[in-house]
Amino acid sequence: MDWDDYQYFLAVASGGSVSAAARRLGQSHSTVIRRLDKLEGALDVRLFERFQSGYVLTPTGEELLALLGPIDEGMQDVARKIAGRDTALQGSIRVTTTDTLLGALVLPAVAAFRLAYPGVQIQLTIDNRFVNLSRRDADVAIRPSNAPPDNLVGRKLGSLRTAPYAAQAYLDRRTEDGNAWDSYDWVAPDEALGHLRQAAWLRQHVPPERQVASVDSLLGMAGAVEAGIGAGMLLCLLADGRPGLVQLAPPDAALDTELWILSHPDLRRVKRIRAFTDFMYEQLSQHPALT
Numbered sequence: 001m002d003w004d005d006y007q008y009f010l011a012v013a014s015g016g017s018v019s020a021a022a023r024r025l026g027q028s029h030s031t032v033i034r035r036l037d038k039l040e041g042a043l044d045v046r047l048f049e050r051f052q053s054g055y056v057l058t059p060t061g062e063e064l065l066a067l068l069g070p071i072d073e074g075m076q077d078v079a080r081k082i083a084g085r086d087t088a089l090q091g092s093i094r095v096t097t098t099d100t101l102l103g104a105l106v107l108p109a110v111a112a113f114r115l116a117y118p119g120v121q122i123q124l125t126i127d128n129r130f131v132n133l134s135r136r137d138a139d140v141a142i143r144p145s146n147a148p149p150d151n152l153v154g155r156k157l158g159s160l161r162t163a164p165y166a167a168q169a170y171l172d173r174r175t176e177d178g179n180a181w182d183s184y185d186w187v188a189p190d191e192a193l194g195h196l197r198q199a200a201w202l203r204q205h206v207p208p209e210r211q212v213a214s215v216d217s218l219l220g221m222a223g224a225v226e227a228g229i230g231a232g233m234l235l236c237l238l239a240d241g242r243p244g245l246v247q248l249a250p251p252d253a254a255l256d257t258e259l260w261i262l263s264h265p266d267l268r269r270v271k272r273i274r275a276f277t278d279f280m281y282e283q284l285s286q287h288p289a290l291t
Helices: 003-015 018-025 029-043 059-087 099-116 168-173 197-203 218-226 269-284
Strands: 048-051 054-057 090-096 118-124 141-146 154-160 162-167 186-189 210-215 232-235 246-248 257-263
Touching: 003 018, 003 029, 003 054, 003 059, 018 029, 048 162, 090 099, 099 118, 099 141, 099 218, 099 257, 099 269, 118 197, 118 269, 141 154, 141 269, 154 269, 162 168, 162 218, 168 246, 186 197, 186 218, 186 232, 197 232, 218 232, 257 269
Parallel strands: 090 118, 090 141, 186 210
Antiparallel strands: 048 054, 141 257, 154 257, 162 232, 162 246
């Protein structure tokens, strides 16, 4: 016997018939009768007199109704309050992203989301590794990846473009003739970023002796190129907003990196998570830096 058994009793008592209770509960006529018989058998009492015109409470049934009424009202009040909290989108969302995406993409969109949903708190974790969403280290990940993990669900926001850039100050003092890639000094991604397509491009086009500096983050690479250390294969998202940088060639489609917003499948029905991912998709997929 559980609370559902009493729900069937309350539905029949309220509606006065099995048919009315079945409509209210979304169950079949036979299911209501079976659950009511189960309750009466468990309590070893008769709760209703069965008449052709309907079901009438016995004195014992009236006593049970008086006992259960306040409990039922209290449970409905709790349900309404919880539903109201969810509808108002309250609570926290843990979001992980990279330092590369934080300033130019994520923070402006998060600020707009907070204006729309002031009851939600955002906890941002900046990590260039894929945080384990299966362990609930985060609720949502906004990540660049051409191969997102299969155990996560989400949508592709677009692709980040990459192109060669150099500071105008570096170009002004450069003494080499020609535009061959091996005639420039280069800022390279270090071993921690060796898996990136930019790193493969440099290995193919630039000899090691012209790779004069290495940095372990794409954001740091952009800063090093802006400082005039050398040219660099940079994300257009990071480079185009720096007025001192010059694009040396159009973006190379072979270096494009997909951008995804991802969450664990178990969180798809959480309203604040769904609202956040939908909102961020609408905001970020329209960003001019994405193709």
